[in-house]
Amino acid sequence: MITNKNCVIRLSRYKNALYRLQSLGFVRVFSDNLADAIGVLPSQVRKDFSLFGITGNKRGGYNIDSLIEKLNTILGKDQLQKVVIVGTGNIGSALMKYKGFEKEGISIAACFDIDPAKINRQAKIPVLPLEELKDFARANQIKIGVIATPDVAAQSALEMMLSAGIKGVLNFAPLRLRAPAEEIVINNVNLELELENVIYFVNALDKTRAA
């Protein structure tokens, strides 16, 4: 199994580039084109495909339609992916309102919160009390969850997800969640860290230039 996250992220980028090419009427694509599109070298593209057993035609490149299909299968996008969000605050509702997920085959099935004021069963994406997470996730076979609670609530949210059978989590809370790695995949997005990182490099470049 491939464990290199960057490699998988590149697959997603190839896929996005391929959709653009497809919509422009292209039928075939070469490793050079994809490399340009996502900013890597052609050999990287071929190596990535090779790793996942994707082959093209020597001198003929890759057929865009079948390449998209293969990538989608690898990325698990051949079936609708249902997601739940725990924590319907700033980030949670930003995700909930985002239109872009639908066309990517990602469907937000429901949100959960402990704040009674947030509950709304009638909304297109319902906001339900946290207690209902387990039953809902099991009933709807949800495999993927998003944690968008305050940091102090994140670990307990994770544990509820674990017991609800959720297998993958995107976590926005700025702390390291503890869980058995064999049981659940955790991807962290820490926006403060990302900003801090930009700040560091801006300052560091400044200092370098000054010296």
Place this chain on the structure above:
Amino acid sequence: MITNKNCVIRLSRYKNALYRLQSLGFVRVFSDNLADAIGVLPSQVRKDFSLFGITGNKRGGYNIDSLIEKLNTILGKDQLQKVVIVGTGNIGSALMKYKGFEKEGISIAACFDIDPAKINRQAKIPVLPLEELKDFARANQIKIGVIATPDVAAQSALEMMLSAGIKGVLNFAPLRLRAPAEEIVINNVNLELELENVIYFVNALDKTRAA
């Protein structure tokens, strides 16, 4: 100059862990403790510090207060960092409303949008017309910007930022921005990709287990 992004991100994580330890009343810390806290090996911690010229005491570990101070200086947090946000939609306003930046020394000075309905000069964090970005950023010496516009508007937002003297950008739009690397630092956050990545690993683990 250190160009390793992961290394800088670890510095931020050490810093966060140190604040927690400090608030618990600890005075000294060992590389083991920090390693546990952020999930790396102790030798990694020592090497990271060594790279940035941070030294501790053999057998005595590191003094938490002075370590925090050194990390903050390295990370550019010894001075308030003013940030502007372009695009005041779902993500932009989630960031705007987030309380956590303030205590990290990050201040959102203003937001910008092309939608007249979004403009609000009276708010604590004002939302201004996009045309005012350049003057505002120059007048307030803003170095850091966030792009939270739709993808089609992101490149032009970046170019406005460039001409406004902004040196670092956190970009949420799912595309590759073009800019001279020596003039501006760009950090991309692509939430769709992050979710897709979780989905991939969940499926991949499933298949591995099945086989």
Place this chain on the structure above:
DNA sequence: TGGATATTGTGAAATGAGGAACATTATGAT
């Protein structure tokens, strides 16, 4: 005070990802 020990700091080794190179082969032209 002195010896035992825990912990740092760093040079060396291992790992792993990315890039270069090239042999292979499908395509198209003559």
Place this chain on the structure above:
DNA sequence: ATCATAATGTTCCTCATTTCACAATATCCA
């Protein structure tokens, strides 16, 4: 039909980052 050529697929190499290992040394305790 044959040849020239363009593009793949894979091997090998390079480089960066991580991990190991240990000598150096500050601290603690007897």
